[in-house]
Amino acid sequence: xxxDLALDIAIGLFIAAGLVGTxxxxxxxxxxxxxxxxxxxxxxxxxxxxxxxxxxDSTQNLIILVVLAIIGFTxxxxxxxxxxxxxxxxxx
Amino acid sequence: MRAVIDIVAASLMITGGTVALLAALGLxxxxxxxxxxxxxGKASPVAFLIAALGAALSxxxxxxxxxxxxxxxxxxxxxxxxxxxxxxxxxxxxTQLLIDELAPAEAAAADAAADAKAAAEQAAD
Numbered sequence: 001x002x003x004d005l006a007l008d009i010a011i012g013l014f015i016a017a018g019l020v021g022t023x024x025x026x027x028x029x030x031x032x033x034x035x036x037x038x039x040x041x042x043x044x045x046x047x048x049x050x051x052x053x054x055x056x057d058s059t060q061n062l063i064i065l066v067v068l069a070i071i072g073f074t075x076x077x078x079x080x081x082x083x084x085x086x087x088x089x090x091x092x
Numbered sequence: 093m094r095a096v097i098d099i100v101a102a103s104l105m106i107t108g109g110t111v112a113l114l115a116a117l118g119l120x121x122x123x124x125x126x127x128x129x130x131x132x133g134k135a136s137p138v139a140f141l142i143a144a145l146g147a148a149l150s151x152x153x154x155x156x157x158x159x160x161x162x163x164x165x166x167x168x169x170x171x172x173x174x175x176x177x178x179x180x181x182x183x184x185x186x187t188q189l190l191i192d193e194l195a196p197a198e199a200a201a202a203d204a205a206a207d208a209k210a211a212a213e214q215a216a217d
Contacts, residue, residue, distance in 0.1 A: 003102055006106060009106055009109070010102070010105035010106045010108065010109040010146075011109070013112065013113050014113075014143070016113055016116070017109070017112035017113040017115065017139075018116070020113070020120050021119060023120065024119050024120055030125060032125045032129075032177060032181045036119065036125075036129055036132045036174070036177060037119060039132065039133075039170070040112075040115055040116055040136050043112070043170075046140055046162070046166075047108055047109065047143040050105075050140070050143050051105045051109070051146070051147060053155065054101065054146065054147040054150040057151065059151060059155040062155055062158035062159060062162070063158060065144075066162045069162045069163075069165040069169070072169075072170075072173075073169035073173050076173030077172070077176055083181070084179075084180040084184060086184075
């Protein structure tokens with residue numbers, strides 16, 4: 001009972017982190033801020049998935065974490081390369 | 093024994109959530125892009141690592157393997173991605189920094205590349 005409550009609190013903390021990250025993702029102002037905010041949001045929800053798996057005591061959803069970790073890296077790298085080519089000259 | 097492991101796992105997961113929230117707050121409060129990367133790129137993988145440790149304690153060997161693969165992939169790849177982001181921002185913006193050790197290095201690299209190109213053209217002629 002107390003254990004479930006503790007895990008609920010942990011999930012809530014991760015979701016709060018994800019929501020704060022989403023705010024920065026929507027707000028910007030620069031493209032780089034959005035990219036790093038996307039990373040933080042993704043990692044926060046990955047943490048929430050891990051804690052949820054511990055709460056329901058099932059290993060079924062854990063493969064999602066492996067896939068998300070790799071896809072998150074690909075997304076960050078491609079977005080960084082895009083940023084570098086998009087603003088090749090010093091603008092801001 | 094089981095109760096002790098559950099308590100340790102739950103406190104690890106709450107710690108991970110707190111660290112994730114701190115990383116997100118750093119993202120929210122800091123002013124410059126570099127400071128935001130500093131807060132987000134270091135704290136958030138640590139947050140996931142702590143929470144994954146707690147979940148692995150709670151789930152046992154079957155879950156621990158998959159969690160270890162996910163956490164290992166993140167620890168190996170995320171610093172690389174954030175480093176690329178840092179470099180892209182450094183190359184595309186002209187913000188004045190107090191200490192900038194990358195700019196002279198990049199200028200030297202560009203000079204060396206230009207020299208090599210000139211030497212190659214001379215050799216071709």
